[in-house]
Structures are given as structure tokens and as C-alpha cells.
Amino acid sequence: MGVSHQRITDLLIKAAATIKAAPNVEPWNYGWCVSDYRRSERAALDSSDGPVTMTSAGITAYEEAVDSLLRQASLRDRWDSEEIWGLVASLVVAASETGDAVSFITQNLPKILKPSPALVVFPVANIEWDSAPMLLGSKCAIGLAGAEFTELVARLGGRASSAKEIVSEFIKEQKCQRPLVCFAMLVSGNATWPSSRLPGSLRCW
Incomplete structure (x- = not known):
């Protein structure tokens, strides 16, 4: 039985709460598909305030969420399995920049799961x-x-x-x-x- 949509949402909300600045590091969103990179000191993501990253706990929650998404055949049909890592990471960062990460992720995760034509x-x-x-x-x-x-x-x-x-x-x-x-x-x-x-x-x- 797959992980519920709510569980994935909760994991991404948890990850968003751990976003922190990553000064003097070059962002590479696509590189977050590589475990060694995203857990390294040089890992960073783009944000409106400059390079950011997640804490270790945030990355763990993020990884569980993406792994759960990639178990869904319908999502794999629409997205490249490597590209989805950076896309979800960008969603997490964007959520962290709003005043309501819960609402932002709840509203925007379905756009990844079932994008409009x-x-x-x-x-x-x-x-x-x-x-x-x-x-x-x-x-x-x-x-x-x-x-x-x-x-x-x-x-x-x-x-x-x-x-x-x-x-x-x-x-x-x-x-x-x-x-x-x-x-x-x-x-x-x-x-x-x-x-x-x-x-x-x-x-x-």
C-alpha cells in the first residue's frame, strides 16, 4: 500500500520548516537527485534570498516524500525520475518563503501529481x-x-x-x-x- 497524499504533504511541510541559508554555495537544483550531493556541504537550492539548503532532518523528510511520489506509476509517466527531485525541492523552498507553507504545499502538490495539459x-x-x-x-x-x-x-x-x-x-x-x-x-x-x-x-x- 502506498504512502497517502496527506503523508507526503506533511513530509514536505516538515522539510520546508528546515530551510536555511547556504551562503557562498552555488545552487544546483537538478543535483538534488544525487544522494551524495544533497547530503553534502556544497548542496544548495535557488531561492529569492539566495542559496538555501535543508537540515539533515529536512532532507530525510524530503527524501521520503520524493521516494513515495516515485512509487506512483502515473507520476513516473509524466516526469523524469531525476527531474522530479529538483522540482519537489523547488516546491519546498517556495513554500518556505510564504507565510503559510501548509496551504502552499496543499495547493501546489496536486499540480505535480496531476498537471493540467x-x-x-x-x-x-x-x-x-x-x-x-x-x-x-x-x-x-x-x-x-x-x-x-x-x-x-x-x-x-x-x-x-x-x-x-x-x-x-x-x-x-x-x-x-x-x-x-x-x-x-x-x-x-x-x-x-x-x-x-x-x-x-x-x-x-
Whole structure:
């Protein structure tokens, strides 16, 4: 029988209470997937106030929480097993910076467990389009890049409903053929998939 959601929440709250400054140490969030690193004197995480770390007791609680998460097949399907260590550590740090770590973790842990679909947008090459943008099913849109396309993408719902400005900026950045045809779709994915790690002609939010 797996560890309960409440138990995982309690462990992360405990870890958040132990966050302390780690001066003169270079943060490496991804490195927290390595046991020798996270338990070393050089281990640190990013925070708004500079490098921080957890106490030994905090790390123990954090490790138990992440190990419990990684036993869930649905979570392993969505996240890289190494990446999840840094993601949860970032959640712990963020919680420690609020006035209510309990509420913060309670509200945000589900976003890791069951992230909402991500919006992916990219230009389509070697295609001519002379009609209005159109929906393909309930999760995809295609058409000439512009105001009409942006409005149609917003109708996909989820993250897309609040992405008009971002999609517009993405279209402006493209140096592809004109007129530009774009494709947008909602896909199951991670809660956070930084665009900085994607090719310039592809964006995910």
C-alpha cells in the first residue's frame, strides 16, 4: 500500500520548516537527485534570498516524500525520475518563503501529481492556407498566424485560455515564411516545461 497524499504533504511541510541559508554555495537544483550531493556541504537550492539548503532532518523528510511520489506509476509517466527531485525541492523552498507553507504545499502538490495539459505551438512548413483558422477536434487548432488564430487557440481552454499574449509574442518572433501557418495543441505533460529548453520554433506553456 502506498504512502497517502496527506503523508507526503506533511513530509514536505516538515522539510520546508528546515530551510536555511547556504551562503557562498552555488545552487544546483537538478543535483538534488544525487544522494551524495544533497547530503553534502556544497548542496544548495535557488531561492529569492539566495542559496538555501535543508537540515539533515529536512532532507530525510524530503527524501521520503520524493521516494513515495516515485512509487506512483502515473507520476513516473509524466516526469523524469531525476527531474522530479529538483522540482519537489523547488516546491519546498517556495513554500518556505510564504507565510503559510501548509496551504502552499496543499495547493501546489496536486499540480505535480496531476498537471493540467500543456499548450504547444509551432509553425507548419510547406503548407498554404487561404481560409479561416479552424479547430481539429477539441484540442488542436491550425491556421494563419494572427489575431483570429490566437482567439481560436484561447477557445481550446485550460492553459490556452490565458495564453493570448504569449502566443501573439511567439508569432512575432518567428522568422519563417510569410504568411505563417501555425499549429497549436493541448497535450498531457509536465506542470513546468521551460521554453528556454526548447527549439526556437517550438513553444510549450
